[in-house]
Amino acid sequence: MSKLLVIGCGGVAQVAIQKCAQNSKVFTEMCLASRTVSKCDALKEKLKKQGSPVKITTATVNADDVKDLVKLIKEYQPDAVLNVALPYQDLTIMDACLECKVDYIDTANYEPEDTDEPVWRAAYEKRCKEKGFTAYFDYSYQWAYMDKFKEAGITGLLGTGFDPGVTSVFTAYAKKHYFDEIHTVDILDCNGGDHGYAFATNFNPEINLREVSANGSYWEDGHWVETKPMEIKREYDFPEVGMKDMYLLHHEEIEALGRNFPEIKRIRFFMTFGQSYLDHMRCLEDVGMLSTTPIKFEGKDIVPIQFLKALLPDPASLGPRTVGKTNIGCIIRGIKDGKEKVIYIYNVCDHQECYKELGSQAISYTTGVPAMIGTALVITGAWKKPGVFTTDEFDPDPYMDMLNEYGLPWVVDENPVEVP
Numbered sequence: 011m012s013k014l015l016v017i018g019c020g021g022v023a024q025v026a027i028q029k030c031a032q033n034s035k036v037f038t039e040m041c042l043a044s045r046t047v048s049k050c051d052a053l054k055e056k057l058k059k060q061g062s063p064v065k066i067t068t069a070t071v072n073a074d075d076v077k078d079l080v081k082l083i084k085e086y087q088p089d090a091v092l093n094v095a096l097p098y099q100d101l102t103i104m105d106a107c108l109e110c111k112v113d114y115i116d117t118a119n120y121e122p123e124d125t126d127e128p129v130w131r132a133a134y135e136k137r138c139k140e141k142g143f144t145a146y147f148d149y150s151y152q153w154a155y156m157d158k159f160k161e162a163g164i165t166g167l168l169g170t171g172f173d174p175g176v177t178s179v180f181t182a183y184a185k186k187h188y189f190d191e192i193h194t195v196d197i198l199d200c201n202g203g204d205h206g207y208a209f210a211t212n213f214n215p216e217i218n219l220r221e222v223s224a225n226g227s228y229w230e231d232g233h234w235v236e237t238k239p240m241e242i243k244r245e246y247d248f249p250e251v252g253m254k255d256m257y258l259l260h261h262e263e264i265e266a267l268g269r270n271f272p273e274i275k276r277i278r279f280f281m282t283f284g285q286s287y288l289d290h291m292r293c294l295e296d297v298g299m300l301s302t303t304p305i306k307f308e309g310k311d312i313v314p315i316q317f318l319k320a321l322l323p324d325p326a327s328l329g330p331r332t333v334g335k336t337n338i339g340c341i342i343r344g345i346k347d348g349k350e351k352v353i354y355i356y357n358v359c360d361h362q363e364c365y366k367e368l369g370s371q372a373i374s375y376t377t378g379v380p381a382m383i384g385t386a387l388v389i390t391g392a393w394k395k396p397g398v399f400t401t402d403e404f405d406p407d408p409y410m411d412m413l414n415e416y417g418l419p420w421v422v423d424e425n426p427v428e429v430p
């Protein structure tokens with residue numbers, strides 16, 4: 011018996027909620043709350059028509075407003091809050107959970123909506139100098155809640171999507187079952203899907219375009235090495251997808267793995283992009299459309315990247331048109347019983363299979379399923395401990411079992427080709 015409050019009802023949330031409904035032994039009651047409540051109502055209707063036994067209510071909430079969140083949490087009295095809104099809302103939702111002493115779960119680490127806000131900007135510039143990477147997002151804001159969450163006796167589970175999320179669990183699983191010591195981790199995120207549009211993003215366009223247009227970076231020998239955007243390119247022949255170009259990006263799980271596994275000498279993250287995507291992105295960047303700084307247009311302030319988001323297809327609408335597969339996983343090298351070894355743990359997910367099952371494409375699916383799994387493990391107590399943690403800090407086994415059970419089966423290849 012449990013009550014879950016889900017905040018956000020976009021592409022990822024729709025999968026997470028439907029997967030919670032499939033796991034109705036754990037999730038007996040859910041409140042779906044978002045800015046646009048009609049999306050929550052439509053999903054509630056869909057689940058009702060399917061005969062879901064979960065008792066579902068809906069609500070409107072402004073997740074930028076702690077008071078509004080606290081009011082809803084106090085009214086609904088959930089056992090946990092799953093934040094599948096945007097990273098901009100992480101801290102307000104964490105504050106509300108703290109005030110109400112309720113467990114908190116999310117899929118992406120905090121970044122501010124307004125990167126020109128002076129107080130944030132000053133802290134950011136200091137962090138860039140001290141840590142050596144310039145991404146807008148980092149874990150420091152959420153890790154700062156560690157003591158407050160401990161005192162309140164609540165769990166904060168950060169980043170339980172696929173990457174971050176499953177990729178960190180894959181690393182913890184490799185350490186537990188395959189290695190005495192891990193030396194290198196390459197996280198490879200391949201989307202071999204084709205949606206037929208000249209340009210569209212597979213999850214929230216604003217968050218996605220900010221991420222991929224930023225400098226890349228990797229962790230080596232205890233420090234960050236930063237690269238220009240898309241500076242490091244490799245080719246890789248992905249199982250069940252084929253040969254793809256991939257580029258080194260900064261990614262948040264590198265920060266958590268670097269801290270929690272100090273033995274790892276190098277951690278890199280690569281994502282595949284087609285030439286058309288990169289050409290469009292470069293052009294949009296050159297004309298200023300990726301800017302987060304408001305400009306005046308006919309007397310109104312508009313943020314270029316938010317205007318672009320309004321023009322691009324809604325990622326949640328890509329499901330019916332996307333064909334092909336994703337392959338996301340980790341190539342891990344280390345030592346077992348004094349001998350060097352390498353393994354590749356990965357999942358392959360088919361866009362059309364996801365669409366048939368839940369009406370979503372594979373990017374939302376591969377994020378929403380782990381969001382449900384992390385939440386279930388917190389709610390059932392398997393992953394409950396006071397404080398704020400990433401997914402590599404718990405026993406990986408129950409999570410790995412649930413990936414197999416809920417649609418993201420994984421494979422361990424003990425003789426993979428490595429990335430040069």
Ligand code: NDP
Pocket residue numbers: 017018019020021022023043044045046049071072073074094095096097099117118169170171172173174175212213214217325326373376377
């Ligand atoms: P969407 O833009 O599709 O959905 C976001 C949802 O949040 C929408 O329903 C939106 O409401 C709602 N929302 C936004 N602002 C507020 C607010 N102030 N108050 C209440 N609700 C709000 O995003 P995605 O589903 O693509 O992404 C969701 C999250 O998943 C993001 O944090 C993203 O970074 C993360 N993610 C993580 C991945 C991983 O592997 N770890 C991979 C992909 C995504 P409205 O409908 O009104 O717009």
